[in-house]
Amino acid sequence: MNEVRELPNEAPRPANELEELERAWKLPTGFRLITAVNNQVIGILYIGIAFLFFLLAGVLGVIMRTQLAVPENDLVSQDLFNQIFTVHGTTMMFLFAVPAMEALGVLLLPQMLAARDLPFPRLSAFAIWAYIVGGLVFFSTIFYDLAPKGGWFMYPPLTLKEYSPGDNADFWLLGIGFIEISAIAGAIEIIVGVLRTRPPGMSLTRMPIFAWAMLIFAAMIMIAFPAVILATMLLEIERSFGWPFFTADKGGDPLLWQHLFWFFGHPEVYIIFLPAAGLVSMIVPAMARRPLVGYRLIVVALIGTGFFSFGLWVHHMFTTGIPALSLGFFSAASMAVAIPSGIQVFSWIATIASSKERFRITTPSLFVLGFLFIFTVGGVTGVMVALVPLDFQVHDTYFVVAHFHYVLIGGMVFPLFATFYYWIPMVSRKMLSERLGRWVFWLMFIGFNVTFFPMHITGLIGMPRRVWTYPDGLGWNTLNMVSTVGSYILAAGVALFVIDLFLRFRPTMENNAGDPWRAGTLEWLPTGAYSARSIPFVTSREPLWDNPNLGTEVEEGRHFLPGAPTGERETIVTSPVDAKPQYIIRMPGPGWAHLVAAVFMAAAFLLLTVKLVTIALICAVISIAACIVWGWQLDHGPGKGEVDIGAGIKLPTYMAGPRSHAWWAMAVLILVASSLYIAYVFSYLYLWVVSPEVWAPHGSPDLPGFGWPLGTALLLIAGTGSMVLVRRMLPAPGGREPAIPPMLALAAGCLLAAFLAEVWGHWMTGLRPAQNSYGAMVYMASVLNFQVVFACVVLAGFAIARYLTGKLDAERRVGYENAALLYYYAAGQMLLGLVLVHGFPRLAG
């Protein structure tokens, strides 16, 4: 890239260039604003709704504290209290914490990367709308006695039909399961966004720490969320159809749920914490006016945290009677995860110490300092509960309640408030009040500690968590009263913040308050609806510190892509490691299809909850149709040729194959699907370990003969072959190859037939899914297969339609490639399933 020496480009800009750019990125007006996809707009909507859920769940928290202020209180009934704490925890974790972090990804990442938008603007918008509709309906169940009451971790058997009749638990399973799907959509967006839409020159080692944190965050979501999605599927299927995954009498095991849930649930804590730590790593250097000390170590620490966090889930299960050897292993892993956190804490301290003059005490830095203290205490108590014998005492008591509020409020909410005060000038005409901000901070900091610190002691002197009342005379009265008073102080702090928002937060894309902190990263470039006017060439981690004129140069269009050469929305796609420009991605603008898809998909899930199956199916069909319409508008083809992005670099405006962002997104989706399947394989083997007596051939009908799996495998291989051949036969643009539609149909047909053969083979042996856990697991493999088979059939049909309308050829082939990629995965998953389901019992039996 020698050419880049020519930047900033001194030549005068063409007269109508800026107008073209503005036209391409223009926001829809009036009620059509809901069709907008610009990341600043939907990012603010996203974070706003997440914050709303924080307030709502916070109110529930205050109600609980009020009920517990005095012993034997009957302000809130037992049943309502059980619903309240379930909804409080569920909302805070699923509807506030994770979405808030994804929202910051949507809002901040493109700005930090000086990208015009995330690579799949409509996918983000889809995920957000699905979350808004699903989340609001879920939360509203608390108002009409329909809310789940099994606790946020929903342990069976309590959540099985027998002990939780009614639809309450189903709202959790379907509602939250659905929102997790939306979180995964967001994660795909973030991974592809971070890896492929960085500005030219921003190699991985020059990436802002927040981008690193979000990358690891998204990777963790891909691995962790499928486990809980599988768990919710199993539980919902057991509730609805009686497949006994968790019923001990029929070979199931309630602990299977706990393993799956905590395999998700523990990483979840770090999924929430890592982005927050990333935010702190952005704010601290800005306030110190010095680069972060130990950037590389912090990256290693973030990766290390992500890695370790998958090895600790059993520490939520220390009291379930697991053998001492595994307890020791998980105890060690739980303590080891403290080390990466230690690295980060010391790096922040070092950066503070390295400040130019002194570290500036602003509202964001107060929240960061408050975070440092609270998080340290939470970390320390975390080490305490990782000590197995000590956990035997404090597990499921208020000590743990105190511990995880220190970790979560300290580790996530305080950095989030720092973020609000720090980044609001980027998206608002006015910044928030520094004066009110100090009040907000001190009220929250004092209120928080007064609420939660005493809970350590309350727990040690015997108070279990999740109790709606407690008797007088156990020595818990004073501590509980103090906690309640503290919660009011904390609530007052949050309320004051809301007032500050009303007074000063005025969202804007053009006339923001600018950079009051004089920070070094790209999100502080001057922006419009199109984000940065031109995309800078990046040579360091703090480009604005190293080149004080960069803002002006960018604003004058003297860097890359200063206009809209294709006349549409576009941004530069760069290579994943060293960020060399590769092509121009043409991005969709506002639209209705993704919105309809989101709303109707949410409706389908919610109607399924209340067992209105027919209407739910109609909604699902509408949603899928909307997805097809949405997809139809993509894959523009190479019609616009190459464009000049400045500095003499010409880039193509179309890409298919492994370099294209669509291919990457599909690859990430396949990783998610394989995580789901691996969780299934684990569950299958786990239940076998627990109940080998129900397994074939002794406890269940003999497996179908070898002919069945062999035939199924042949179908899969034939289908795959057909799919491979299609790639070779794709005609040159304008050409025809009449064999393509039948070949694609053949591939889809083979897949469908393989799926049916697998189900039919087992059915013929007399095995039924409700019979025992073995039968349930055997048919569950086909349930998972059905998901991918269904998607493959739809995609194959889509590819056929693209061909028939002349939109599929050897160059314009994204539609085919997505179908093929998923197809190969589906075939692979089903082959693995055959080996497991038909091979394992024969080996083990």
Added chain:
Amino acid sequence: MRFGKGWVFRAIALSALPGIASCSGVQSALSPRGVEALRIDPLFWTSAAVGLAVTLMVVILVAAALYGPPRWRERLSGDRMLIGGGIVLPIIVLTGLFTYGLLVMQAGAVRGEQETDATVTITGKLWWWEVVYEGPDGKAVLSANELRLPVGRPVRLRLESDNVIHSFWAPQIAGKLDMIPGRTNEVVVEATEPAVSRGQCAEYCGGAHALMAFYVVAMAQAEYDAWLAREAGPAVEPVSEEAARGREIFFEHGCGACHQVRGTEARGVIGPDLTHVGSRKSLAAGMMSNDAQAFARWIVDNQHIKPENKMPPFGQFSEEELSALAAYLDSLE
């Protein structure tokens, strides 16, 4: 320097912890009266002290980074600090704590392996505890909502559930252990002094989870043996006329369909065994004191005292009938 003040305040609060601990109650893990709990206690105080030290260190370092003289700040901002404080120090501290924790855990595991001459099976119910002792003749002795332990003798607890997951926790005696359908978890406990303490279900089990408690009565071996012999026997005959009338009412109204009173026709197994209910410390799984009035209140008003419990309220009795019934139950010592 307002920040400094806030942190000093917290440090004082932390150091006040021992003071609070000394006045803790019958359900406190900080007043251990069992071998297991006594072993965990110093582990707690050690780790709490280490935690306090770490927190103070971070507070001091942050204060120094913010307001210290330039020389200190320069030292603090070096790589050495980062590696020493962020990696070396935690590894040393955590290894120490981990080893200590492992030793305590190992000691518990070793005790779990040893032979014991007393076994008690406790089953979590919705929302009470079924407690089955091994009687003097090896026969099962059914009781409920109370655990009696002989002081100085290891007793094996077998923990089970036939419904949802519960967790058995008697903080003064030992840590908690879950009761999981389809499994039997075992722990060996040993009370170290005669005392009454309280325990409670620690795993959320739906509905009245908050109201599922029990008492642990640790007594001298001789007393325990005498008690167990009594407990194994059938119910006493009513001594007063009122109690005898109460017994008639008990059978007329079908109480025996759910409750057992050994030595009578009442053989129900759905609710707690009432053979010696009058001698227990509490009613309704640790919810009420045990006297005739409490029995009467429970019979009429149990859905208010313990919402969602499986016993229907019996409001049909006259005051006289109710008091006779209560007198009978109270007499079952």
